[in-house]
Amino acid sequence: MISSVCNNKIINNCVxxxxxxxxxxxxxxxxxxxxRNDNIKFITGMGLTSIMLKDGLGCYMYVKQSLNNKKIxxxxxxxxxxxxxxxxxxMIILQLVTFLTISRDSVQKKIFNKLFETVYNxxxxxxxxxxxxxxxxxxxxxxxxxxxxxxIKTLGMLTSLVAAAIIAKRVxxxxxxxxxxxKTKKYLYGKDDKNTARESTESKLNAPKTxxxxxxxxxxxxxxxxTSSKLLDGYKSQKA
Amino acid sequence: MGKVVGKIDMDVGKVSNISFxxxxxxxxxxxxSEAVIDAKDVYDTFVRRKELSRQLLKSMPKSMSIMDxxxxxxxxxxxxxxxxxxxAFVAPIFIKYNFLSKTDEDTRTYSAWRQPISAVLAVxxxxxxxxxxxxxxxxxxxxxxFVKLPCNKTMLQDEKHIAAVExxxxxxxxxxxxxxxxxxxxxxxxRRNEQISKMVESLKxxxxxxxxxxxxxxxxxxxxxxxxxxxxxxGLISNIKANMxxxxxxxxxxxxxxxDYYRTNHKDVVAEFEAVEKQLAVRKFSDEAEQKLVxxxxxxxxKKQKDIAxxxxxEVVLKSIKARIxxxxxxxxxxxxxxxxxxxxxxxxxxxxxxxxxxxxxxxQEYAGLSSYKAVFEEVAKKVAETIEGAEKELRxxxxxKGMIKSGKDIRFVRKAGTEDGILxxxxxxxNVKGSNxxxxxxxxxxxxxxxxxxxxxxxxxxxxxxxxxxGLVVSLAMLPxxxxxxxxLYPKFMNVAFPKLAxxxxxxxxxxxxxxxxxxxxxxxxxxxTTKQEVKS
Numbered sequence: 083m084i085s086s087v088c089n090n091k092i093i094n095n096c097v098x099x100x101x102x103x104x105x106x107x108x109x110x111x112x113x114x115x116x117x118r119n120d121n122i123k124f125i126t127g128m129g130l131t132s133i134m135l136k137d138g139l140g141c142y143m144y145v146k147q148s149l150n151n152k153k154i155x156x157x158x159x160x161x162x163x164x165x166x167x168x169x170x171x172x173m174i175i176l177q178l179v180t181f182l183t184i185s186r187d188s189v190q191k192k193i194f195n196k197l198f199e200t201v202y203n204x205x206x207x208x209x210x211x212x213x214x215x216x217x218x219x220x221x222x223x224x225x226x227x228x229x230x231x232x233x234i235k236t237l238g239m240l241t242s243l244v245a246a247a248i249i250a251k252r253v254x255x256x257x258x259x260x261x262x263x264x265k266t267k268k269y270l271y272g273k274d275d276k277n278t279a280r281e282s283t284e285s286k287l288n289a290p291k292t293x294x295x296x297x298x299x300x301x302x303x304x305x306x307x308x309t310s311s312k313l314l315d316g317y318k319s320q321k322a
Numbered sequence: 323m324g325k326v327v328g329k330i331d332m333d334v335g336k337v338s339n340i341s342f343x344x345x346x347x348x349x350x351x352x353x354x355s356e357a358v359i360d361a362k363d364v365y366d367t368f369v370r371r372k373e374l375s376r377q378l379l380k381s382m383p384k385s386m387s388i389m390d391x392x393x394x395x396x397x398x399x400x401x402x403x404x405x406x407x408x409x410a411f412v413a414p415i416f417i418k419y420n421f422l423s424k425t426d427e428d429t430r431t432y433s434a435w436r437q438p439i440s441a442v443l444a445v446x447x448x449x450x451x452x453x454x455x456x457x458x459x460x461x462x463x464x465x466x467x468f469v470k471l472p473c474n475k476t477m478l479q480d481e482k483h484i485a486a487v488e489x490x491x492x493x494x495x496x497x498x499x500x501x502x503x504x505x506x507x508x509x510x511x512x513r514r515n516e517q518i519s520k521m522v523e524s525l526k527x528x529x530x531x532x533x534x535x536x537x538x539x540x541x542x543x544x545x546x547x548x549x550x551x552x553x554x555x556x557g558l559i560s561n562i563k564a565n566m567x568x569x570x571x572x573x574x575x576x577x578x579x580x581x582d583y584y585r586t587n588h589k590d591v592v593a594e595f596e597a598v599e600k601q602l603a604v605r606k607f608s609d610e611a612e613q614k615l616v617x618x619x620x621x622x623x624x625k626k627q628k629d630i631a632x633x634x635x636x637e638v639v640l641k642s643i644k645a646r647i648x649x650x651x652x653x654x655x656x657x658x659x660x661x662x663x664x665x666x667x668x669x670x671x672x673x674x675x676x677x678x679x680x681x682x683x684x685x686x687q688e689y690a691g692l693s694s695y696k697a698v699f700e701e702v703a704k705k706v707a708e709t710i711e712g713a714e715k716e717l718r719x720x721x722x723x724k725g726m727i728k729s730g731k732d733i734r735f736v737r738k739a740g741t742e743d744g745i746l747x748x749x750x751x752x753x754n755v756k757g758s759n760x761x762x763x764x765x766x767x768x769x770x771x772x773x774x775x776x777x778x779x780x781x782x783x784x785x786x787x788x789x790x791x792x793x794g795l796v797v798s799l800a801m802l803p804x805x806x807x808x809x810x811x812l813y814p815k816f817m818n819v820a821f822p823k824l825a826x827x828x829x830x831x832x833x834x835x836x837x838x839x840x841x842x843x844x845x846x847x848x849x850x851x852x853t854t855k856q857e858v859k860s
Contacts, residue, residue: 117788248408
């Protein structure tokens, strides 16, 4: 079907030609070289880069959305956006750190030996060699080595992706994000007094038994405190 | 890019197989640019190794078959799927049951449902668009729509693609009827054989490999073929080096350890071997079968019955060895003795067990007479050194070949008095560890050509994979805003339909919160105004 479609000039100009251009682009050539050399770290890293880029773009979109979302009270928008930003950033950082840890040769070797040592050890190798029909020991050795390296490659890719995209991103991030949210809150609203006062109001608002009267009392207490301190300051400066 | 030499006709039967099998070494040496091997031999190597890999995988634990299938799945689509799996099945659990979160349960459940919906949408919008794109790239690479070499697979097409093309042709010829499975398999094999033979022929006669680009036959440029030959030789060299390391480190250590154990504990080993020999002497099932088969003339049936009986006898021996191993382990006996018995238990039948015992008795005899560990080490090292020497010789030849490739020498045979050797001349004549004869020469040639052709095919495969993943990355990233938009639109609607109570509770909560916020904001404003007044007064 595609070959018949390809006779179409539009398809040729819009699909085949750009595809050929892209296939021969310097960037793609470099990527292909890594694939040819079976660079597992690069191949897995590329897969993870794709996930992280999407997380980054998603994060940007969420932040923008939160900042412009009129359904969220205006005073909370910045905070919600900051939370989105922290969540996205944490996802990317944690995935990167997990990938860099898991994909280390020493870690990979340990995981592989733990899982498949019995499959590829000397006794098993001898067993398979005796069991299977082959023309020469060399031929068997080649096939066995190929199978070994293929398994190492697959396990490397799989463990790195699962650890980063599932465990780090979906298990650790939600747990770390909650305490981090508090810190973000403090960082964003703890700079000036006015904001701190607003923050305390907000936290009370979010508390389950919040009462408007209680807030009124609190706010009055805060304002009295501010007034008395200001009076004291004025007295001190007059004395000086 | 290679030179265009004309249109290629890929119809079955038009490409002739070269057939010089059986040509004597002498005759071959007199010939100029003549093939020694049948091109089909290279194809047979492909088939044999593939079958061996399949058998190996079959005899390994099931987890290895799963790993093999997962390897074939690598790319952007599996990445999206893995990510989606985490989003759909793991994230909701940690959102709903996050003990650190102070949000109420309804809100958490409501938020948790967003995850599987977003995962499904990601798979539909991103993987859904990538699957046909990937198929199109595969088709384009197999059909030669990629003009340049890296992603062009026309020299050795994928079996799946050949099968689809053959099926289509058959359907056209037979009014839509499907091609029987067996015929289809045979057609695929024939087509692959044809393509491999064509590559062998082209390599040996023209120093290049031909492929099709936009319907025209193109030859790989000298630089391209040089790259392929160099990387093939590099691969062979690194294999030999890895083997040498394995021999000089792991194998030497293992052999010395085993030999020294034979020297110091030969009595224990002999006792264990004798016990096994006794078991091997029992031919209960074989004798019974022989008695039953007296008078039977069906040779095939006799063979089958004898095989079954021999297997049963072997199982008895195997069982007793395994029981002995367990006993030794329970008694806390030497690990090495257990390993010796384990090695024996790996043998597939009683015949190979006897052979293994015979070889090990010889080894025991050899090492039991030695006086010290040092003597054992020297003896073993001498034997390992012989193997390493052979590998070193191979390495020297391959280094020479690498030099020839660099200087642009021909791959084809030259074999003409007064002219320089071609690469294949050196390979078949010099790459013989244990002396040269016609059989070894043929094997060397087949092996080398197989490696070159496999390299070309694998390179194209990996290039296409790299290109597909690059396209996947860009496309899935471009699709993300659409996925997000769709999620924002569908998620509340889905919740309203699927979980109306939850959605209502959430809405009510949001409304209450908004109302409360407005109320408090008004109070705060009034307090702010009062405070400002007080400040002004003071």
